[in-house]
Amino acid sequence: MRRVLVVVLLAAALPAAVFWLLTSPGWTGAGAVALPAAEPDLANGEVMFDAGGCASCHTAPEQEDRLNLAGGLALSSPYGTFHVPNISPHANGIGGWKLEDFVRAMREGISPEGRHYYPSFPYTSYRRMRVEDLRDLFAYIASLEPVAGEGRDHELAFPYNVRRGIGLWKLVYLDGEALAPDPARSESWNRGAYLVEGPAHCAECHSARNFAGAIMPEYRYAGGPDPEGGRGFVPNITPHETGIAGWAKEDVLELLSSGFTPEFDSVGGTMAAVVRNTERLPQADREAIAEYVVSLPPRERAPR
């Protein structure tokens, strides 16, 4: 009888132990990176801040200052509501963080306390950022006004509320690949690829996702249902006839500069906030993004 009990207990404990191991934040991610010794470049940090769209989610709602990073925005999703945290240099935000904490958060989606972040924080893209750019971004954020404000816990349905489960998700969906430059392409194309795939995280909204909330490669940049819900549908930004076929690089550049499409429609929804960031970028970076976007492989729009 006692032996049976031990076997039953073991049978129950083993999967739990495997789950615990596999979902341990220490198991995933790229491991330690060498931190750059050079002084941070605040101007480049600001470019990364604007390219990364940090303000669009982390700026406190119902006020005008886009550099007030107290958080508080409620982001709805198919899994529940995410409450955006404070990332200002305050004790309630990232005021006590070291650079290595920031790099780990951005590249591995792990908090300084060793908890997984939900991929609503797009580290799936930010992980491609160069460590020098992360250093500059961290220094830029640290130069902004500290703002008090404790965040709220996310309100998610089971099983998404099991934070350790993100460890499994990362094992399956967080590709460990760095973004390799394409020597056959121009320098500006490669700059555009870096900005689009890394900081600007365009694919995070402009792609359809599978049941687990991961981007489906065949619909990367091919649009998809609005992840924030409702009747909205995020457009296909590949040069397919169901997307932006026929757009010149100058058309994408215009949209990123003024918000106007070739029909002189002003982009709406959350893209309006994106343009508030891209209009601040150096012209060469906007041109690089446009060059890369019109070169994307044409893909048919994701089904509605």
Added chain:
Amino acid sequence: MNKSTLFAAAVAAMLAAGAAHADVIAERKNVMEGVGDATKAGTQMVRGQAPFDLETAREVLATYIAASEIMPTLFPEGTEEGGETRAAPTIWSDREGFVNRFENWRADVTGVAGSVEDLESFTQAFEVATQACRDCHEEYRIKTD
């Protein structure tokens, strides 16, 4: 530039809108397309891609004023969906805010329209007049392709 064809669709839509609500979704789309055409004409003049024409410049701003008056009437209950509308539910849940946007826009455009005499004054007026586009679309339009 042929102004009469440029803005004909917008003006026709605005006149028709008062008469019937039969296809109100199509009408509000026509009005906004007229606004887009006006914005294209204005942008081309401001950027020197088209010769400046004072009459066209005034028509651009007049199109905005007319649209600001008719648009709030084109979203009656029951037109929340259908016709591939991109109208956001916030138009109906926040009617007052939605109507205020158009009133503020009209006040902005009216305030600068009278001073338009040449390319320089039009450039300044046009910048003021087109500031409202993005903020309003952000709040009151869903994203779609």
